[in-house]
Amino acid sequence: MPSSKTPSSAKPAPPEAPELIWLRPERTGRGPRPAHSRTTIAAAAVEIADAEGLDAVSMRRVAAALGAGTMSLYNYVPKKEHLLDLMLDAAAGEYDLAALAPTGDPRADLRHLGHQQLALCRRHPWLPALVIARPGIGPNALRYTDHFLAVTAPTGLDGGARMEAMAMFNGFVCQYAQYEQTAAAGAKWQAELVGYLTKAAMSGEYPHLAQAFATSGPPADPDTAFDRSLDRVITAILAPPAG
Amino acid sequence: MPSSKTPSSAKPAPPEAPELIWLRPERTGRGPRPAHSRTTIAAAAVEIADAEGLDAVSMRRVAAALGAGTMSLYNYVPKKEHLLDLMLDAAAGEYDLAALAPTGDPRADLRHLGHQQLALCRRHPWLPALVIARPGIGPNALRYTDHFLAVTAPTGLDGGARMEAMAMFNGFVCQYAQYEQTAAAGAKWQAELVGYLTKAAMSGEYPHLAQAFATSGPPADPDTAFDRSLDRVITAILAPPAG
DNA sequence: CTCTCTCTAGGTACAGCGTACGTAGAAGCG
DNA sequence: CGCTTCTACGTACGCTGTACCTAGAGAGAG
Numbered sequence: 001m002p003s004s005k006t007p008s009s010a011k012p013a014p015p016e017a018p019e020l021i022w023l024r025p026e027r028t029g030r031g032p033r034p035a036h037s038r039t040t041i042a043a044a045a046v047e048i049a050d051a052e053g054l055d056a057v058s059m060r061r062v063a064a065a066l067g068a069g070t071m072s073l074y075n076y077v078p079k080k081e082h083l084l085d086l087m088l089d090a091a092a093g094e095y096d097l098a099a100l101a102p103t104g105d106p107r108a109d110l111r112h113l114g115h116q117q118l119a120l121c122r123r124h125p126w127l128p129a130l131v132i133a134r135p136g137i138g139p140n141a142l143r144y145t146d147h148f149l150a151v152t153a154p155t156g157l158d159g160g161a162r163m164e165a166m167a168m169f170n171g172f173v174c175q176y177a178q179y180e181q182t183a184a185a186g187a188k189w190q191a192e193l194v195g196y197l198t199k200a201a202m203s204g205e206y207p208h209l210a211q212a213f214a215t216s217g218p219p220a221d222p223d224t225a226f227d228r229s230l231d232r233v234i235t236a237i238l239a240p241p242a243g
Numbered sequence: 244m245p246s247s248k249t250p251s252s253a254k255p256a257p258p259e260a261p262e263l264i265w266l267r268p269e270r271t272g273r274g275p276r277p278a279h280s281r282t283t284i285a286a287a288a289v290e291i292a293d294a295e296g297l298d299a300v301s302m303r304r305v306a307a308a309l310g311a312g313t314m315s316l317y318n319y320v321p322k323k324e325h326l327l328d329l330m331l332d333a334a335a336g337e338y339d340l341a342a343l344a345p346t347g348d349p350r351a352d353l354r355h356l357g358h359q360q361l362a363l364c365r366r367h368p369w370l371p372a373l374v375i376a377r378p379g380i381g382p383n384a385l386r387y388t389d390h391f392l393a394v395t396a397p398t399g400l401d402g403g404a405r406m407e408a409m410a411m412f413n414g415f416v417c418q419y420a421q422y423e424q425t426a427a428a429g430a431k432w433q434a435e436l437v438g439y440l441t442k443a444a445m446s447g448e449y450p451h452l453a454q455a456f457a458t459s460g461p462p463a464d465p466d467t468a469f470d471r472s473l474d475r476v477i478t479a480i481l482a483p484p485a486g
Numbered sequence: 487c488t489c490t491c492t493c494t495a496g497g498t499a500c501a502g503c504g505t506a507c508g509t510a511g512a513a514g515c516g
Numbered sequence: 517c518g519c520t521t522c523t524a525c526g527t528a529c530g531c532t533g534t535a536c537c538t539a540g541a542g543a544g545a546g
Contacts, residue, residue, distance in 0.1 A: 020435045031493025032541045058532065069496040071534080080533065132375055132418065135425060137439065142449050149451035159455030160463070164472050171418040172411065175375065179410065182378060192263045196380065206385050208392035212402030220403070229407055236479030274522020275512045301503065312525040314505080323504065 021082040022138055034076070036066055041076055042086035046124070049087065054126035057083070081134075088130050089138030094120055097143060102151045107234055109151040114173055114230045121177035128174035128181075155238060165237040172233045176226055264325040265381055277319065279309055284319055285333035288326055289367070297369035300326070324377075331373050332381030337363055340386060345394045350477050352394040357416055357473045364420030371417035371424075398481060408480040415476045419469055 018024055026038055044065040049057050059080060063073040077083045100112055121128050130136075148166045149159070157165065183190065201210040220228075261267055269281055287308040292300050302323060306316040320326045343355055364371050373379075391409045392402070400408065426433065444453040463471075 018435055019432055020439055023435060023439055028493075030491080030543060032495090032543085034494070059534080060532080071497075071536095072495045074534075075494060129376070132421075133372070135422075135436075137436065139448075142443055142452065146449040146451045149455050153451065159457070159459030161459075161471075162455060163459070164468065167418070167422065168415065168472060168475070171414060175410070175414040175418075178375075179378075189262055192261055192266060193378075193380065196263055196266055200382075200385055205382075206389040208389045208396065209385065212392050212405060214402070216402030216404075216406070225407065228404075229411060232411070232479040232482065235482050236475040239475065239478050239482070271522075273514060273520080275514090275524090277523070302505080303503080306525095314507095314526075315524045317505075318523060 017078070020137070021077070021085050024078075036068065036076060038076065038086055039090070041066065041073070041083070042090035045083055045087050046090050049126040050124060054129060057087075057126075059083070084130055084134065085138060088127075088134065088136050089140045091120065091124050091127050091130075092136070092138065092140035092144050094123075095140075095144055095147075097147050100147065100151075102147075102153070104154055106152055106154055106238060110169065110234045110237070111227075111230065113148070113151065114169070114226075114234075117170075117173045118177055118226060121174060122180075125177075125181055128178040131170060131174045132178070152237070169233060169237065172229070176229065180222055260321070263380070264320070264328050267321075279311065279319060281319065281329055282333070284309065284316070284326070285329035288330050289333050292330065292369040293367060297372060300330075300369075302326070327373055327377065328381060331370075331377065331379050332383045334363065334367050334370050334373075335379070335381065335383035335387050337366075338383075338387055338390075340390050343390065343394075345390075345396070347397055349395055349397055349481060353412065353477045353480070354470075354473065356391070356394065357412070357469075357477075360413075360416045361420055361469060364417060365423075368420075368424055371421040374413060374417045375421070395480070412476060412480065415472070419472065423465055 027034065041062065045057050045062045048061055048065060059073055059077075060070045062083065063070045066073070073083075077086065095116060100109065100116065102109055145163075145166065148169070149162055152162045152165060155162070197209075198213070200206055201213050204210075270277065284305065288300050288305045291304055291308060302316055302320075303313045305326065306313045309316070316326075320329070338359060343352065343359065345352055388406075388409065391412070392405055395405045395408060398405070440452075441456070443449055444456050447453075
């Protein structure tokens with residue numbers, strides 16, 4: 001039925017919906033008003049992830065938490081990926097950027113930012129994995145980006161370099177948080193690991209590993225270790241281009 | 244049947260199998276000899292992941308590639324996690340550490356190592372995600388660790404600090420590789436992103452972002468950008484503790 | 487107000503996943 | 517030889533993301 005005006009099978013204009021959820025309008029104004037919002041959906045998902053881990057966040061689970069049918073959720077979130085985007089941005093909205101207003105001292109400002117970010121990652125153990133996995137656009141993430149750029153403005157670095165610096169900074173904090181988690185989770189695992197490593201060190205196959213074991217002091221407390229590494233990262237950011 | 248000597252239901256000694264796959268012997272010597280080895284299994288999994296991505300690596304898929312039944316695979320790999328461990332170590336086995344023998348110049352050595360690592364991540368796009376997600380023990384990973392410790396020996400840092408440095412280094416390279424992938428994948432996505440960002444920048448909500456857009460030069464080629472950031476990371480590692 | 491069109495809500499269904507469990511048979515040890 | 521212990525593998529369960537379809541609600545056009 002090529003040109004006859006059959007009323008039903010007309011597909012006028014869904015030519016290409018944007019892949020990025022932030023480019024889809026939350027509401028078009030037509031039809032019944034939605035029962036939920038991106039904010040409430042994200043909040044529900046975050047609550048589940050906080051309580052039971054990221055794997056517990058399934059479309060069914062989130063929909064149920066909202067009191068909705070599973071498939072209804074797909075009206076708001078076309079793919080599960082997008083649900084994760086919403087969670088990511090919800091978490092980014094928890095920064096207290098007002099408390100972090102730039103002071104003109106990039107090192108101090110970045111230290112504060114790093115601490116707040118680590119606290120955020122500790123509060124939401126699923127967060128680091130998401131931050132590392134996906135770019136993280138979205139209004140709140142952009143606010144964070146803007147803040148980072150503001151804080152690093154005094155360095156004299158150009159825009160591109162400061163974006164690269166942010167990626168490094170971000171990546172470092174999240175990786176640290178993630179490492180902290182795997183270390184904390186499972187005393188048995190930890191014990192096995194130590195046993196295995198010492199066995200490996202004593203095998204003679206890894207001389208430098210053995211030597212490192214011998215020369216390293218007692219394990220530092222997590223916060224101290226973080227501060228030390230964070231300072232190194234900040235040094236890298238503030239240092240002149242290279243040598 | 245509590246105390247009668249029924250022959251079948253005796254559970255003598257599976258008290259606690261180690262969680263770490265490297266602590267389980269590959270072969271106990273009893274029973275028929277296995278038709279596969281960890282090496283061949285890892286190779287099959289790697290081949291699938293290279294060709295179709297990490298998501299395509301399922302127990303069924305790998306088993307089929309080996310010509311085995313799905314559940315047979317569980318004799319070698321008690322959980323899927325462990326299959327990923329095997330893949331990780333197989334990839335770590337591809338380092339040409341002989342070509343990277345320590346020269347006494349940590350900066351140069353780390354540069355070489357970083358380049359080889361990036362090449363490895365480009366060859367196996369699934370690798371960065373795995374490295375970031377899990378600690379990465381295993382014989383080949385330990386060889387890498389040992390090498391890193393050897394290369395950084397001249398810095399005078401103690402064992403613990405050099406391990407922290409390795410985590411930073413590793414994390415940086417893998418994150419960069421991962422970023423590169425998401426950037427490369429999907430011109431449409433990329434286009435949407437640029438559009439969204441410029442719109443955001445022009446909204447006035449993100450003044451520093453807008454300014455950064457304005458002041459950043461033309462996008463650098465990926466290798467240059469990598470080298471620049473890598474050098475910063477190396478600086479951070481080599482720098483005296485902090486200021 | 488009425489018509490129409492678009493939206494939301496939700497059920498059903500499918501392919502695929504990890505893996506618990508049970509059975510059959512082969513290979514090494516006593 | 518026989519006992520034990522391993523390997524191989526089929527079946528089955530609960531879970532996942534999501535394609536597709538049917539109703540019906542509500543806003544805008546006439």
